[in-house]
Structures are given as C-alpha cells and as structure tokens.
Amino acid sequence: MATESYDFKKTEQKWQDIWEKEKPFKAIDFHPTKPKYYVLYEFYNISGNLHMGHLKGTVPADALARYKRFCGYNVLFPIGGDAFGLPAENAANKTGINPRDFVANGLKNVISQSKKLGLSFDYDRTICTSDPDYYKWTQWIFLQLLKHGKAYKQKGYVNYCPNCKTTLSNEDCQGGKCDRCGGEVVQKERWVWYLKMKEYADKLLGNVDRIQMAENLKQSQRNWIGKSEGMQVEFPLVDENGKKLEKLSIFTTCIETIYGVTFVALAPENELVDKLKNHISNFDEVSLYREQTKLRSEFERKSDQKDKTGLLVKGVYALNPLTNKKVQVFLADFVLAGYGTGAVMAVPSHDQRDYEFAKKFNVPMIQVLEGDVSNQAVEKAEYLSKNAKLMNSAEFSGMPVKDAKPKIIQKVIQMNVGKKVTNYSIQDWPFNRQRYWGEPFPVVFCPHCGTVALDEKDLPLTLPPTNDYMPNEHGDSPLSKISSFVNCKCPKCGRDAKRETDTMPNWAGSSWYWLRYTDPHNDHALADFDKLKYWGSVDCYTGGTEHITRHVLYAFFWQNFLYEIGAVPSRDPFVRKMGSGLILDDQGKKMSKSSTNGVSPLEVIDKYGSDVARMHLHFLGGYEDNTPWTYQGITGITSFLDKVWLLQDMIKGEQVSNGHIHELNSLIKKVGQDYEDLHLNTAISALMIFIKKIREDKFITKEELRQFLIVLNPLAPFITSEIFERVFGRNILNESWPKYDEKYLEKDEFGLPVQINGRLAKVVTISRSLDQTEIEKIAKKQISDIKNGQILKVIYVPGKIINFILKK
RNA sequence: GCGGAUGUGGCGAAAUUGGCAGACGCGCAGGAUUUAGGUUCCUGUGGGCAACCGUGCAGGUUCGAUUCCUGUCAUCCGCACCA
Numbered sequence: 049m050a051t052e053s054y055d056f057k058k059t060e061q062k063w064q065d066i067w068e069k070e071k072p073f074k075a076i077d078f079h080p081t082k083p084k085y086y087v088l089y090e091f092y093n094i095s096g097n098l099h100m101g102h103l104k105g106t107v108p109a110d111a112l113a114r115y116k117r118f119c120g121y122n123v124l125f126p127i128g129g130d131a132f133g134l135p136a137e138n139a140a141n142k143t144g145i146n147p148r149d150f151v152a153n154g155l156k157n158v159i160s161q162s163k164k165l166g167l168s169f170d171y172d173r174t175i176c177t178s179d180p181d182y183y184k185w186t187q188w189i190f191l192q193l194l195k196h197g198k199a200y201k202q203k204g205y206v207n208y209c210p211n212c213k214t215t216l217s218n219e220d221c222q223g224g225k226c227d228r229c230g231g232e233v234v235q236k237e238r239w240v241w242y243l244k245m246k247e248y249a250d251k252l253l254g255n256v257d258r259i260q261m262a263e264n265l266k267q268s269q270r271n272w273i274g275k276s277e278g279m280q281v282e283f284p285l286v287d288e289n290g291k292k293l294e295k296l297s298i299f300t301t302c303i304e305t306i307y308g309v310t311f312v313a314l315a316p317e318n319e320l321v322d323k324l325k326n327h328i329s330n331f332d333e334v335s336l337y338r339e340q341t342k343l344r345s346e347f348e349r350k351s352d353q354k355d356k357t358g359l360l361v362k363g364v365y366a367l368n369p370l371t372n373k374k375v376q377v378f379l380a381d382f383v384l385a386g387y388g389t390g391a392v393m394a395v396p397s398h399d400q401r402d403y404e405f406a407k408k409f410n411v412p413m414i415q416v417l418e419g420d421v422s423n424q425a426v427e428k429a430e431y432l433s434k435n436a437k438l439m440n441s442a443e444f445s446g447m448p449v450k451d452a453k454p455k456i457i458q459k460v461i462q463m464n465v466g467k468k469v470t471n472y473s474i475q476d477w478p479f480n481r482q483r484y485w486g487e488p489f490p491v492v493f494c495p496h497c498g499t500v501a502l503d504e505k506d507l508p509l510t511l512p513p514t515n516d517y518m519p520n521e522h523g524d525s526p527l528s529k530i531s532s533f534v535n536c537k538c539p540k541c542g543r544d545a546k547r548e549t550d551t552m553p554n555w556a557g558s559s560w561y562w563l564r565y566t567d568p569h570n571d572h573a574l575a576d577f578d579k580l581k582y583w584g585s586v587d588c589y590t591g592g593t594e595h596i597t598r599h600v601l602y603a604f605f606w607q608n609f610l611y612e613i614g615a616v617p618s619r620d621p622f623v624r625k626m627g628s629g630l631i632l633d634d635q636g637k638k639m640s641k642s643s644t645n646g647v648s649p650l651e652v653i654d655k656y657g658s659d660v661a662r663m664h665l666h667f668l669g670g671y672e673d674n675t676p677w678t679y680q681g682i683t684g685i686t687s688f689l690d691k692v693w694l695l696q697d698m699i700k701g702e703q704v705s706n707g708h709i710h711e712l713n714s715l716i717k718k719v720g721q722d723y724e725d726l727h728l729n730t731a732i733s734a735l736m737i738f739i740k741k742i743r744e745d746k747f748i749t750k751e752e753l754r755q756f757l758i759v760l761n762p763l764a765p766f767i768t769s770e771i772f773e774r775v776f777g778r779n780i781l782n783e784s785w786p787k788y789d790e791k792y793l794e795k796d797e798f799g800l801p802v803q804i805n806g807r808l809a810k811v812v813t814i815s816r817s818l819d820q821t822e823i824e825k826i827a828k829k830q831i832s833d834i835k836n837g838q839i840l841k842v843i844y845v846p847g848k849i850i851n852f853i854l855k856k
Numbered sequence: 857g858c859g860g861a862u863g864u865g866g867c868g869a870a871a872u873u874g875g876c877a878g879a880c881g882c883g884c885a886g887g888a889u890u891u892a893g894g895u896u897c898c899u900g901u902g903g904g905c906a907a908c909c910g911u912g913c914a915g916g917u918u919c920g921a922u923u924c925c926u927g928u929c930a931u932c933c934g935c936a937c938c939a
C-alpha cells in the first residue's frame with residue numbers, strides 16, 4: 049500500500065487536541081508506584097511571543113520529560129509566567145493597556161504556542177507571579193524574612209535613574225547606564241529595604257559546590273560571593289601629641305606587608321571621620337571632599353582607576369600596631385565603604401594601587417619584600433611565586449614570605465591587635481523599587497508603632513488598580529499617588545497609618561516559584577510540606593544563561609531561609625542546572641525579538657511543522673553551545689521525517705530481526721543517554737544512522753518500528769504519535785521505553801585497527817571471541833611487514849586496537 | 857588585571873577511560889530517473905600526483921594525543937580600585 053504523504057498541519061493539530069483533552073502529561077502527587085522526576089524550564093518572561101531562545105531550553109527539557117515518562121517516572125514538568133516587571137509596565141505606559149490585561153494575554157499567548165510546539169507541560173499547574181494567589185506567598189515569604197530579622201529598612205545610597213525615577217541594583221545599571229532607558233545613573237539617598245543575603249554567603253557557597261552546573265557558571269557565582277580570607281587589624285589613631293583618640297580597623301589579605309605600611313586610607317563615608325571632627329584641623333576640606341565624592345556615581349568612582357582622588361586628613365595620625373610608627377591618614381574614594389571595614393592599610397611598595405596613590409600624594413614608601421620596586425609595586429602574586437624574602441620587617445627580615453606570614457599572623461594575634469576574618473564582596477540585597485507593577489510590601493508605617501507587618505491572614509495585599517504608572521516628582525512609587533491604598537489603619541493599634549508604597553523587584557517572584565509548582569493552588573501554605581518533600585529538588589533545570597548568576601543565588605538564598613524556618617525540606621532547590629547557549633543570527637549576534645533578522649519559531653512551525661522546528665534547531669548544535677540559526681540543512685530533517693513516515697510501507701515481519709538487533713539495541717542505549725544529557729544533536733544523528741540501515745535492508749519489522757517510534761517520540765512527538773496509532777492502533781504515550789540488552793551492543797565481527805609502531809597499517813575484520821594469540825596470527829598473516837623476528841612488543845587493547853612495535 | 861570556557865573540513869558539527877580524526881547533516885561534484893526545473897535514488901567529497909601531512913601555534917609525556925602536561929596566540933563570557 050502506498051501511504052498518503054504526511055500532512056503535518058492536520059496531524060499536529062489533531063494530537064494537540066487529543067493531548068488537550070486527555071491531559072496525558074499530568075503530574076500525579078504521591079504516585080503510589082512510580083518514582084518522581086522533576087524537570088524545570090525557567091518560566092516565561094511575559095513580553096510577547098515565544099522566540100528561538102525559548103526552544104533552546106524548552107525542547108531538550110521536554111525531550112527529557114517525555115523520555116523519563118517512558119522510563120516509568122512520575123514526571124513534574126510545569127510552566128508559568130514571570131509577569132511582574134518592566135515589559136508589562138512599559139507596555140502600559142506606551143499603549144495604555146492595563147498591565148493585568150497585557151500579562152493575561154501574553155501568558156495565554158505563550159501557553160498556546162507551547163502547546164503548538166508539543167511541549168508536554170502539566171498545564172494545570174500553570175502559575176503566574178502577578179496573580180494575587182501567587183504573590184500572596186511572595187508577600188508571605190517577605191513577612192517571614194522580616195519576622196526572622198532577615199529584612200531591614202535603612203537609609204542608603206542607591207543607584208537612581210532620574211529618567212525612570214527608580215532605584216536600580218548594581219546589576220541593573222552596569223557601566224553606570226540604566227539597563228532600561230540607557231540614561232546616566234546617579235547616587236541618591238533613599239530608604240532601602242535590604243535582605244540579609246550577606247549572612248548567607250557561606251551557605252550559598254555550599255549550594256554552589258553541591259549543584260551540578262558548568263564550571264564557568266559556578267565560577268561567576270563564586271566571584272559574586274567574593275569570599276576572601278585575611279586579617280582585621282586595629283590601628284590606633286592619635287593626635288599631634290601622640291594622644292590616643294580612636295581605633296581604626298583595617299582589613300588586609302597581605303598581613304606579611306604590614307611593616308611596609310606608610311599610610312592608611314579611609315572611605316570618605318567612614319564614620320570615624322565624624323567622631324574625630326574636633327581633632328581634624330582641615331575639617332572644612334574634609335567635608336568638601338566628602339560632599340564631592342557623594343556626587344560622583346559609583347561608576348565614576350570605579351572607572352577612575354588612573355586618576356585617584358584623595359585628601360590628607362591633618363591633625364590625626366595612625367600608629368602601626370607592630371612598630372608604633374606614625375603614618376598619615378587619608379580619605380580616598382578608592383576605598384569602598386561597603387567592603388571590609390571601609391579602611392585599608394596602604395603598602396605602596398607592594399600594591400600597585402597604593403603605589404600610584406603614594407606617587408600622586410608624595411607619601412614615602414618602605415620596601416619589605418625583595419624585588420625591584422623602582423617603577424612599580426612588587427605585588428602579591430609575584431613575591432609569593434618567588435617566595436621572596438622579607439626586609440625592613442624587624443625580626444622577620446630575611447625570612448622567606450611563606451615562613452614569615454604565619455609567624456606575623458601569630459604575632460598580631462598574640463599582641464591582641466588583630467584577628468583572622470573572612471570578608472565577602474556580596475552585599476545585602478536591596479529589595480524595593482519605585483514601580484507600580486510589582487508585589488506590594490505587606491507593611492505599614494504607624495506614627496505610634498513604627499514599622500508594622502500585616503497579619504498573615506490579611507494577605508494578599510493586592511495591587512490597587514490605576515492608570516497612572518509614573519513615579520511622582522520625588523521618585524516615589526506610583527502607589528504613593530493612590531490615597532485609598534496609602535492610608536490605612538495600623539494592624540497593631542488601629543490608628544491611622546500609611547502603607548509602604550514601594551514594590552518588590554522582578555526577582556522576588558522568581559526566587560521561589562519551583563516550590564509553588566508542587567502545589568500550585570494551595571491557599572493556606574506556599575506549598576504543602578509533604579508535596580514539597582515528595583517532589584523534592586528540581587532534578588534538571590534548563591534555561592538561558594543571561595541572568596543565571598543572580599537568579600540562582602537568589603534562589604539558593606530563599607531556599608536556605610525557607611529551610612531554616614521549616615517551610616521546605618531541603619537547602620538545595622536544584623540538583624542540576626543546565627545553562628543553554630544562545631541562538632545567533634546570521635551576523636553572529638544574539639538573536640532577539642528586536643534583532644532585525646530574527647527568525648520566529650512560529651514561522652518555522654508554520655512552514656515545516658513543530659517536529660521539524662524542534663529537531664532542526666537542536667541538530668544545529670549542542671545545548672550549551674551558541675547556535676547560529678540557519679534554514680540551511682533543514683531539508684536534512686524534513687527528509688529524515690519523510691523517511692520515517694514511509695516506514696509504514698516497509699513493515700515486514702513481527703519480532704526484532706537478527707539483522708537489526710545490534711543496531712536497535714545500540715540506538716536505544718545511545719539515544720536514552722543523550723536525552724539524559726540533553727545532547728539532542730547526537731541523538732538525532734543516531735536516529736538517522738538507524739534509518740539509513742533500515743533503508744539499505746528495505747524492511748523493518750513491526751516490533752522494530754514500535755521501539756524506534758518510542759525512541760524518536762521525545763524529539764518528534766507528533767509524527768510518531770500518528771504513525772504509532774496507524775500501525776498499532778493505540779497511543780504511543782502508554783508504551784514503555786524499550787530495554788536494550790548489553791549482549792547485543794557489540795557485534796561479534798568488527799574491524800580491529802592494526803598499528804605498526806603506532807601508525808595505522810590495516811583494519812582487519814575479526815571475531816570478538818578470538819584471543820590475543822589468534823589475533824596476532826591473523827594480523828601477521830595479513831600484513832607482510834610484520835616479521836616474527838622483528839617484533840619487540842605487542843600492545844593489545846581488546847576491542848580497540850593492536851599495535852606491533854618493530855625493530856627498525 | 858583576575859577567573860572560566862572555547863579553538864577540529866567549504867559550513868553546522870562528532871569522537872566512553874588516551875586507541876581507525878572528521879560520525880551525522882548541509883553544501884559541492886559526477887551519475888540514474890524526469891520533457892525541463894524541483895523531488896527522489898546511487899557514488900564521491902580534509903589537503904597532497906605521491907610518499908606523506910593534517911584537530912589555533914611551539915614543545916613534552918606515551919607504543920599511540922583532538923583528548924594528558926608546559927608555554928604561547930586568538931575569540932567569547934564573568935568579575936574587576938575587594939584591600
């Protein structure tokens with residue numbers, strides 16, 4: 049019989065409808081027999097349509113989920129929308145569309161496109177961060193943070209975009225430019241809600257160590273945390289007459305250079321400056337300098353690496369605690385108030401930054417480690433690698449640095465002038481934004497009771513409707529303009545109070561969402577504890593790498609906190625996190641919605657169908673690699689699927705045939721492993737090789753076809769469902785992953801490479817059952833160059849190679 | 857500057873623990889079918905006439921290196937006045 053040609057449009061629609069109705073991808077809580085497996089794709093940022101980048105992460109996750117279901121797992125593979133944030137608010141500002149409607153439409157859109165792609169999400173678990181049923185629990189988590197002392201409000205200098213009228217995190221304004229509008233960012237004093245993330249630094253490092261993730265991603269997380277071990281040392285501050293005034297703490301990782309200290313430098317913000325006001329003879333100058341630094345943005349301060357600014361503080365000196373020698377005190381804006389103690393001991397001979405500062409301000413230098421310091425500092429890496437000897441360092445002079453360092457540490461501790469400390473560059477998380485479209489803080493300010501948290505039973509505190517999404521002229525959130533929202537009663541004393549009008553950052557909702565999927569409709573807990581326990585950590589989490597460092601660290605932070613308060617059963621949200629590469633356009637640039645030559649997956653689906661779109665993109669390159677998109681080569685996939693379709697006309701026989709048993713078993717093993725590793729490109733290649741073999745032999749048996757279709761289904765769910773139904777009269781999704789048998793993986797006859805002196809001479813076909821002597825015999829017979837007397841040595845690796853080393 | 861990753865045909869790319877480099881696909885060339893174009897099918901396809909040479913470059917270890925080691929260059933990413 050000649051089968052009619054494959055109509056992908058009709059067939060793909062047919063199966064979408066069936067899956068919609070039968071819901072075969074439902075995850076079952078507490079399944080009595082099947083083990084659980086949790087596959088997660090980062091949820092959709094609601095901004096428009098699906099783009100190619102989404103396919104890069106969703107399709108491998110979908111293939112894995114489908115594979116695991118065949119293998120007998122109860123798979124949780126959910127999806128949702130990350131909906132609070134700028135796209136919705138920008139759309140509201142530009143077009144007047146209500147952000148709620150924008151989000152509702154956007155989510156509907158991407159969900160229907162996901163179904164079109166054949167993504168086997170459990171759509172009944174779809175969540176959306178801007179849905180009050182969801183953000184109720186984001187607010188609840190904030191209340192717990194507040195209750196447990198992990199959230200606090202403090203005046204601070206924040207990055208502020210005058211154009212967007214909002215504060216920005218350091219990450220949101222890299223390079224001193226606003227991520228959103230590209231405008232110049234300034235420093236502004238505001239009340240800031242901080243979450244005590246810094247306190248979790250070591251725990252986060254533990255999470256980073258335990259998760260399975262690419263090394264470069266782990267490394268950037270470790271950089272972000274920035275752990276550094278050193279010493280905190282007290283330098284007494286004295287006046288002209290040597291009278292002790294205060295103590296200055298400095299942090300250093302190079303205690304071995306302490307005898308070379310020639311000045312100390314304080315961050316301009318350091319509060320000791322105020323305490324010493326009466327002793328500083330040039331306090332007017334000092335105040336002026338402090339004012340000037342405030343005006344300079346963080347970015348300017350950091351980028352002005354060459355032109356160091358600073359100011360000598362007159363009338364006050366520091367004493368080196370080991371020598372009691374007086375050194376000068378400077379204010380310098382290269383010293384960061386937020387790192388270490390906000391003060392440093394400066395050793396110009398051994399730190400290039402101090403060296404340049406000393407040159408500029410004519411501060412003397414003392415060399416304490418051997419090396420040439422005439423033109424630049426001899427820095428740590430250099431003197432450590434050479435294990436240089438100390439000099440000008442009292443009893444330590446002449447000692448190699450590696451011996452001297454522990455002794456100096458010991459001395460500092462014994463003299464009780466310092467201790468070992470660990471510092472982190474990670475900061476507490478500034479957690480409020482002056483935006484409309486975010487979670488309101490469940491907090492009120494009462495003139496009598498101060499900051500008061502809402503009662504948990506009053507959650508969610510819903511976002512009031514408005515059509516004015518702009519902050520006011522002071523940069524306060526749009527919510528501050530809505531008096532019915534702002535004015536309220538204090539939950540504690542019942543008198544008039546005012547609500548917090550800032551909202552939470554976009555990151556809030558995404559910092560716990562994987563937990564909600566385990567129990568998305570629960571209205572008395574963020575998720576039932578037993579369900580959290582049942583589904584456990586996410587086994588495989590796919591998604592892009594763009595915001596991965598921060599997102600995953602925030603996720604670790606909240607998971608640790610929730611674990612500590614008993615709300616979740618584990619410290620580790622994810623077992624394995626896989627960052628996908630980018631899709632590049634024909635210019636080699638990241639393909640995005642805005643790029644002019646961006647190709648929409650919908651366009652590809654429309655022309656070729658979802659199965660082809662899924663397979664072609666992933667045949668182009670590996671999951672973690674950047675993939676240059678091209679239509680070129682797509683015919684390789686279409687013709688492959690055409691050949692698969694035609695298998696229906698090639699069925700001959702029932703059971704697996706001897707001629708195909710090796711190929712089929714190898715295929716099952718290879719493709720299964722590839723799904724597990726998200727290596728779709730090599731899985732596709734293996735499937736093609738199998739089809740090639742079938743076509744050479746001009747037949748496939750029924751059982752071979754059955755197994756082949758199951759193996760292909762995770763990649764091409766539509767066509768395989770259709771063929772399966774036509775041939776076997778039932779639904780492929782109810783089948784099990786075929787088992788392979790080790791004994792069929794290797795053919796008895798195989799080509800053994802024979803080398804002479806490590807160079808390939810010939811490939812001989814032999815039986816796997818032969819032993820070395822027999823193989824040597826065959827090789828010698830076939831290769832005339834090998835003569836008995838010449839053989840010095842034979843290296844034989846069974847199944848791999850035989851190598852004859854001959855006398856020259 | 858520091859840290860990480862990656863360098864393989866004309867192109868996208870493969871290669872368990874060190875064991876036939878270039879699987880698979882595209883493209884290209886030749887042939888068959890076709891009135892023709894397209895489709896489909898077959899054959900060939902790293903370079904070189906050859907011996908040989910080939911995985912960024914130069915060394916090293918090894919019977920044997922894309923794989924391990926040392927140095928070096930290039931590209932990409934992350935961090936960056938962090939004391």
